[in-house]
Amino acid sequence: MKIGIIGYGSMGRMILEKFIETKTVEQETLFVSNRTYNKIVDLNKIYPQLNLCGNNIDAVKDADMVFICVKPLEIKIILSEIINDIKSDCHIVSLNGSVLFKHLEQICRNKKISKIIPSVTAEINQSMTLVCHNGYVNYDDKNILKKLIGCFGSFVELPETEIGMGSELTSCMPGFIGAIFKVITDEAEKHTAINKEQVIQMVIETLYGTGKLLLEKKNDI
Numbered sequence: 001m002k003i004g005i006i007g008y009g010s011m012g013r014m015i016l017e018k019f020i021e022t023k024t025v026e027q028e029t030l031f032v033s034n035r036t037y038n039k040i041v042d043l044n045k046i047y048p049q050l051n052l053c054g055n056n057i058d059a060v061k062d063a064d065m066v067f068i069c070v071k072p073l074e075i076k077i078i079l080s081e082i083i084n085d086i087k088s089d090c091h092i093v094s095l096n097g098s099v100l101f102k103h104l105e106q107i108c109r110n111k112k113i114s115k116i117i118p119s120v121t122a123e124i125n126q127s128m129t130l131v132c133h134n135g136y137v138n139y140d141d142k143n144i145l146k147k148l149i150g151c152f153g154s155f156v157e158l159p160e161t162e163i164g165m166g167s168e169l170t171s172c173m174p175g176f177i178g179a180i181f182k183v184i185t186d187e188a189e190k191h192t193a194i195n196k197e198q199v200i201q202m203v204i205e206t207l208y209g210t211g212k213l214l215l216e217k218k219n220d221i
């Protein structure tokens with residue numbers, strides 16, 4: 001199975017690294033492209049067998065599955081660029097939750113399309129990735145995709161209508177918690193002689209412990 005990855009930003013880099021480092025995917029079956037080629041040019045020093053592509057068509061023309069890891073405004077532009085060069089049964093996977101299937105399908109008619117929305121916590125294999133599929137994705141396609149994304153944490157399948165709320169609860173949550181964390185530590189500093197480093201450590205350990213306890217006790221703390 002060959003896999004194309006378009007876009008080597010934070011999400012493209014994360015999935016590429018996880019696929020290779022967990023040995024879920026062989027380097028030589030991965031094809032990666034990025035608008036700014038300089039960003040990927042040195043990747044062969046770390047992953048010698050990885051296929052670096054100078055354009056998006058080269059990244060997708062032989063692929064069985066293609067991950068589109070770009071910002072929402074670029075997704076339809078890229079799909080229009082690659083649609084005539086992908087295999088007829090290629091499974092397209094967008095990492096963006098907000099562009100609807102009906103809009104993607106205007107370009108990719110009768111194509112298998114899924115959306116996956118990871119969270120930055122996938123970096124440490126502690127994440128809940130949201131998954132949803134259009135009507136062309138069959139049971140086997142779903143299982144292959146789940147096996148791939150399982151390498152960076154858990155996942156949950158939701159209907160497209162629930163992806164907005166799901167994203168608030170998962171991929172947006174590290175940002176929310178990070179902002180609250182900053183308020184707590186900044187405010188604490190104003191009212192205590194405990195040094196900032198210790199304050200941060202105390203809150204981090206407590207947050208971490210609370211998360212673990214919630215997980216173990218299923219919210220019963």
Ligand SMILES: NC(=O)c1ccc[n+]([C@@H]2O[C@H](COP(=O)([O-])OP(=O)(O)OC[C@H]3O[C@@H](n4cnc5c(N)ncnc54)[C@H](OP(=O)(O)O)[C@@H]3O)[C@@H](O)[C@H]2O)c1
Pocket residue numbers: 006007008009010011012033034035036039056068069070071072074078095096097116117118119120171
């Ligand atoms: N970050 C998150 O926590 C997160 C979580 C869940 C889902 N998502 C979704 O994942 C998608 C990617 O987000 P991100 O955070 O990874 O964005 P990002 O860090 O900005 O990366 C986007 C990458 O796409 C590349 N790109 C742009 N246009 C391109 C083109 N025409 N051809 C090839 N490559 C192109 C950019 O290349 P350059 O080097 O030229 O800029 C950049 O490396 C978004 O749709 C986002 O909503 C993100």
